[in-house]
Amino acid sequence: xxxxxxxxxxxxxxxxxxxxxxxxxxxxxxxxxxxxxxxxxxxxxxx
Ligand SMILES: [Zn+2]
Numbered sequence: 001x002x003x004x005x006x007x008x009x010x011x012x013x014x015x016x017x018x019x020x021x022x023x024x025x026x027x028x029x030x031x032x033x034x035x036x037x038x039x040x041x042x043x044x045x046x047x
Contacts, residue, residue: 009037013044 009026011018018041026039 009039011041011044012038013040 007020008017009020009023010016018039022041022043023037024040024042024045026037
């Protein structure tokens with residue numbers, strides 16, 4: 001059940017995978033066992 005990680009990042013606000021085009025800020029941190037970008041989506045950043 002691998003999602004397309006290259007097109008997603010983990011939103012620390014939502015706590016779930018969000019598509020890259022919704023990214024507001026990315027932290028690019030190692031996460032899980034692969035390099036998975038962390039960030040905030042536009043929705044969380046507006047709070
Ligand atoms: Zn979010």
